[in-house]
Amino acid sequence: MKIALNGFVIFFLASVVWADGKAPDLSRPLSADECVKIALKMSPSITKARAAVTEASAGRQSAWSGLVPQVTGQGNYSHSGPGSRYSYSSSQYGQINLGSGESYSGSLSASQTLFNIGTFAQVAQSNKSLEAAKAGEKGSQQQLVYNVKQAYYNVVKARKTVQAVQSQVDQSLGQEKLTRELKRLGSASQVDLLKIQVQLSQSKTDLLTAQNGEAVARANLCAEMGIDVNAPLQVVDEITYEEKTPRLEDLLARSRKQRPDLTQARATLSVYKAASTAAKGQYLPRLSANASYSYRDSKFPESWKVVKDGYTWSTGISASWTLFDGLITHANIRTANARMAASEADLRATEQAAEVEVKQAYLNYTLMQEKVTLSRETRAEAEESYRLTNEKYQLGAATTLDLLTSQTTLTQARVQEASSLGDLKIAEAALAKVIGE
Numbered sequence: 034m035k036i037a038l039n040g041f042v043i044f045f046l047a048s049v050v051w052a053d054g055k056a057p058d059l060s061r062p063l064s065a066d067e068c069v070k071i072a073l074k075m076s077p078s079i080t081k082a083r084a085a086v087t088e089a090s091a092g093r094q095s096a097w098s099g100l101v102p103q104v105t106g107q108g109n110y111s112h113s114g115p116g117s118r119y120s121y122s123s124s125q126y127g128q129i130n131l132g133s134g135e136s137y138s139g140s141l142s143a144s145q146t147l148f149n150i151g152t153f154a155q156v157a158q159s160n161k162s163l164e165a166a167k168a169g170e171k172g173s174q175q176q177l178v179y180n181v182k183q184a185y186y187n188v189v190k191a192r193k194t195v196q197a198v199q200s201q202v203d204q205s206l207g208q209e210k211l212t213r214e215l216k217r218l219g220s221a222s223q224v225d226l227l228k229i230q231v232q233l234s235q236s237k238t239d240l241l242t243a244q245n246g247e248a249v250a251r252a253n254l255c256a257e258m259g260i261d262v263n264a265p266l267q268v269v270d271e272i273t274y275e276e277k278t279p280r281l282e283d284l285l286a287r288s289r290k291q292r293p294d295l296t297q298a299r300a301t302l303s304v305y306k307a308a309s310t311a312a313k314g315q316y317l318p319r320l321s322a323n324a325s326y327s328y329r330d331s332k333f334p335e336s337w338k339v340v341k342d343g344y345t346w347s348t349g350i351s352a353s354w355t356l357f358d359g360l361i362t363h364a365n366i367r368t369a370n371a372r373m374a375a376s377e378a379d380l381r382a383t384e385q386a387a388e389v390e391v392k393q394a395y396l397n398y399t400l401m402q403e404k405v406t407l408s409r410e411t412r413a414e415a416e417e418s419y420r421l422t423n424e425k426y427q428l429g430a431a432t433t434l435d436l437l438t439s440q441t442t443l444t445q446a447r448v449q450e451a452s453s454l455g456d457l458k459i460a461e462a463a464l465a466k467v468i469g470e
Contacts, residue, residue, distance in 0.1 A: 057260065062267040065185045065458075068258055072181045073174060075259035082173035089159070089166035096159035099152040102145045111136045137334070140327035147321055147350070150314025157307040165300035172293035175466050177257070182462035184254040186455040188268050191247035193451030196270075198240045201444040205233035208436065211427065225433040232437050272454040274461065276402065281395050284468050288391050289384070291469025298383045302376040309369035315362040318354040387467070394464045401457040408450040415439070415446035 057071045073079055112135050146152055212229045215221035252262040326346045422439040425431035
């Protein structure tokens with residue numbers, strides 16, 4: 034019941050999140066790019082990254098508000114008692130009125146920051162924080178793309194393994210039938226038949242294991258895509274690729290320009306530089322301009338003319354300058370400079386780690402290319418060896434052991450070829466990720 038409920042919730046969320054209002058079409062085999070497209074719309078990690086961008090954008094909006102005029106309107110009504118009115122006048126002391134009364138007032142005021150290093154620095158910080166958040170979102174997208182492609186090609190590898198083992202089972206069934214006939218004719222022994230049957234049983238066991246591995250790989254892919262792990266997802270079995278010979282120097286140059294983590298580290302450093310500037314700005318004066326308009330009377334104004342005749346206004350420029358703050362500004366400057374130095378060290382470490390990742394991905398990619406070439410040659414040789422051995426076995430010129438050995442070698446070669454092709458595509462995706470594409 035719990036599993037069914039979770040599946041319902043996932044499908045419900047999927048239908049809400051899907052941009053065009055429709056759930057993803059899983060009625061046909063999907064390519065890797067199609068799986069990535071679905072994941073980018075439905076993955077929770079992307080939703081979280083986008084929320085961080087929205088939060089940073091709101092922070093920038095808040096920071097910019099300090100540079101635009103601040104306008105405030107206010108209205109007030111008051112009533113005072115007691116209910117009976119008493120008046121006393123004296124030429125010496127003036128007039129005293131005690132009694133009930135009403136008062137109406139309204140005001141409109143505006144202020145504008147003219148000079149405040151702290152506010153300017155906050156704007157710069159917010160701009161760089163938004164840039165860092167956008168880089169983080171891009172990094173999340175690239176990580177998701179790699180995860181989906183890795184899971185996708187693991188499914189393809191698992192599917193190819195199932196096909197290779199299924200082929201072995203079919204071959205073993207044919208061999209069992211042939212060996213029974215040869216035994217009837219006296220050309221094969223009971224031991225030969227038992228060897229074939231043992232191989233058939235082992236092949237069936239291997240097939241079950243391969244099918245289970247495919248189911249697990251498929252569930253992992255669904256999870257990476259953000260859909261129900263029990264969804265009837267099918268993938269395109271064939272793996273195609275173009276042989277590429279990238280230059281390591283070009284890849285390193287592209288990574289320096291494109292990698293989101295480097296962009297994020299640079300933006301973070303700029304944030305701390307702005308924080309240092311803001312801290313130093315506390316030593317400077319702050320200027321602002323202000324203006325106000327107000328009205329007050331004992332009666333509610335019946336027309337604009339009454340307000341116009343009874344208003345008061347004022348304008349001015351104010352300045353504030355902290356002369357001594359108990360060394361808190363000095364402490365803030367030291368803190369900001371320390372954080373800036375740490376951020377510079379983080380940037381250098383990120384740059385070094387990026388170069389290592391690019392080189393590792395490049396070497397792994399070139400290695401996978403060589404493995405694919407070798408695995409194809411091995412598979413072709415194994416197919417020819419099995420064909421010849423099978424013909425010899427039918428003629429009685431090869432032993433059962435020779436046949437079983439060549440069959441096992443062929444299955445292993447097919448599995449290895451599929452694995453090499455899948456690993457090459459995963460290495461290709463990893464290479465694209467580490468250079469920021």
